[in-house]
Amino acid sequence: xxxxxxxxxxxxLPEEQKASWRRTLLDTLETILLSLVLFLAIxxxxxxxxxxxxxxxxxxxxxxxxxxxxxxxxxxKNPSRGDVIxxxxxxxxEAIPYIKRIIGxxxxxxxxxDGKIYVNGQLLLxxxxxxxxxxxxxxSVPPGQLFVMGDNRNNSSDSRTWGFVPIENIIGRAEVIYxxxxxxxxxxxxxxxxSPEP
Numbered sequence: 001x002x003x004x005x006x007x008x009x010x011x012x013l014p015e016e017q018k019a020s021w022r023r024t025l026l027d028t029l030e031t032i033l034l035s036l037v038l039f040l041a042i043x044x045x046x047x048x049x050x051x052x053x054x055x056x057x058x059x060x061x062x063x064x065x066x067x068x069x070x071x072x073x074x075x076x077k078n079p080s081r082g083d084v085i086x087x088x089x090x091x092x093x094e095a096i097p098y099i100k101r102i103i104g105x106x107x108x109x110x111x112x113x114d115g116k117i118y119v120n121g122q123l124l125l126x127x128x129x130x131x132x133x134x135x136x137x138x139x140s141v142p143p144g145q146l147f148v149m150g151d152n153r154n155n156s157s158d159s160r161t162w163g164f165v166p167i168e169n170i171i172g173r174a175e176v177i178y179x180x181x182x183x184x185x186x187x188x189x190x191x192x193x194x195s196p197e198p
Contacts, residue, residue: 047172049086049097055150055157056099058130059084059187065179066099066187072173079146079167081105081119084174084187087148087165097171100158104147106167110139112160129153135160144168 047068051060060066068086073079083102089095104110104119111118115132118124133153137160141147145164150156159165174187 047086048178049099049174051099052096053150054155055152056084056101057152057155059101059128059151060099060174060177061183063180064177064183066174067176067178068172069175070172072175073167073170079105079170079173081124085146085148085165086171086174088169088171089162090165090169091162093169098148098157099174100148100150100156100165102146103149103159104139104141106141106143106145108141108147110137110141110147112136112138126151139164146170 047070049066049068051062051064051066054062066086072083079085079102081102081104084099085102086097086099089098103117103124109120111121112133113136115134116123117126117133129151131153133149135154139147139159141164144167146167147159148165149158149160176187177183177185
């Protein structure tokens with residue numbers, strides 16, 4: 001026996017059951033619509049990425065999944081030293097986005113020597129590192145640009161190799177590692193700049 005009509009409500013059911021059927025159908029459609037709106041809204045303000053390289057160890061490992069806040073710098077909030085950012089790779093913006101840590105802001109003078117980093121003459125203290133860098137040099141960060149480095153200092157392709165990151169290349173600020181569960185952590189933390197060494 002065929003119970004189904006074009007309006008998806010069985011014709012032979014009593015009126016109360018038809019009303020209940022319509023309510024269920026309407027609730028289902030509302031749930032689907034709300035889920036779609038939430039999905040689009042979440043994607044408008046955030047992005048989920050999978051880390052592919054070792055350049056940010058021990059902070060991030062290959063296979064870690066990270067939530068990126070795409071609105072972090074949209075409303076007069078400037079990038080801060082220590083932020084972990086996802087950005088379009090300056091030499092090839094069409095390549096897979098990079099994830100690095102901001103070390104130098106526009107106008108900063110960066111000096112790296114003897115495994116230590118100095119910003120404007122002050123020693124940078126980075127509690128999240130387990131190794132020091134074996135690559136040195138001096139850089140002046142131009143206006144509208146950032147100097148970035150990976151936390152795995154000796155295995156990172158970063159500003160020491162290919163230059164500065166234009167601020168407009170930033171996709172967003174990395175906020176949370178959400179997978180795998182054993183790596184769960186907040187990534188947004190400030191780093192301190194100490195007084196000049198004596």
